[in-house]
Amino acid sequence: xxxxxxxxxxxxxxxxxxxxxxxxxxxxxxxxxxxxxxxxxxxxxxxxxxxxxxxxxxxxxxxxxxxxxxxxxxxxxxxxxxxxxxxxxxxxxxxxxxxxxxxxxxxxxxxxxxxxxxxxxxxxxxxxxxxxxxxxxxxxxxxxxxxxxxxxxxxxxxxxxxxxxxxxxxxxxxxxxxxxxxxxxxxxxxxxxxxxxxxxxx
Numbered sequence: 001x002x003x004x005x006x007x008x009x010x011x012x013x014x015x016x017x018x019x020x021x022x023x024x025x026x027x028x029x030x031x032x033x034x035x036x037x038x039x040x041x042x043x044x045x046x047x048x049x050x051x052x053x054x055x056x057x058x059x060x061x062x063x064x065x066x067x068x069x070x071x072x073x074x075x076x077x078x079x080x081x082x083x084x085x086x087x088x089x090x091x092x093x094x095x096x097x098x099x100x101x102x103x104x105x106x107x108x109x110x111x112x113x114x115x116x117x118x119x120x121x122x123x124x125x126x127x128x129x130x131x132x133x134x135x136x137x138x139x140x141x142x143x144x145x146x147x148x149x150x151x152x153x154x155x156x157x158x159x160x161x162x163x164x165x166x167x168x169x170x171x172x173x174x175x176x177x178x179x180x181x182x183x184x185x186x187x188x189x190x191x192x193x194x195x196x197x198x199x200x201x202x
Contacts, residue, residue, distance in 0.1 A: 022082055022093035033078060037137045039094040044127075051155040051201050052100075052125050059123060059153075060101050062192050072105040072120065072187060080114035083145045088116060095141050100125045103187060118142070120186050123151040139163070143170050148186040158198040 019039035028034065033044040048056075056076055063074035081102060082088075083095040102119035104110060109117040122142055124134045134152060142150050143165065150163040150170060159177050163170035164185055176182050178198045184190040 019094065021091045022096050023090040025096055026090065033098055035098055035133075036094060036096045037133070037141055042133055042137070048125075048127055049155075052127055054201060055125050055153060055155055055197055056100050056123075058197050059192065062196070063101065063103060063187075063190070066190050067103070067187075071107065072103050073107075073110070074101065074103050075115070076101050081119060082114065082116045083118065083141055084116065085145075095145075097138060097141070099123065105187075118146040118148075120147070121149040121151070121184060122147050123153065125153045125155060127155075139170065143168070149184060153197075155201065158194075158201070160194060160197075 018041075020036055020041060021039070022036070025034070025036055035042045035044075060074055060076045067074055077098045077100050079098060079102065081097050081099060082093050083097065084093045085095075086092065099119070099122045101123035102115065103121040104115050105120045106117070109115050109119075124138060126134055139150065143163075146165065148165050150165075152161045152163070153159070157177075159175050160182060161175055162173040162182070164173070165171075176194060178194050181191055181193050
């Protein structure tokens, strides 16, 4: 094998045709965010835009302040969330995601590697090029693994849609936008005014 081929193999330790586990994921040494969804690799092409980061900080700080001294904890990416189906062994886990923000209320699910099992609430902030991943691929795994509440934020349109898990299905909310106050159904008492999320982002 030529030196150039060896270097490329080290940079890309996976192919688009493989099915990979969390055990494989742990062996990779690559730059940028990588997620596994049902064994398929998804890479983030570039760092999130400034609007994305502003929104993430504003929402996560609201959760952090509200949850201080409570059982639930908030985490922002990068933070590995492993979603096992039948077994919690590394080689049997085929979905590992890094939600922009997640809230975990069961301390048993937390360890030094992140979270194993469904967070109670997940927030994903759409970025150009990853909308299908958030709206289709992640939607499905979050529903299947039992995420109680899934928030999808569109920074450019300044909107929020909340999907609430009921009897194994995600029920969509109305489309929220600036000026509206949004409440969580699974984090009791938590509310956020979307003006505080989207202000000065034009």
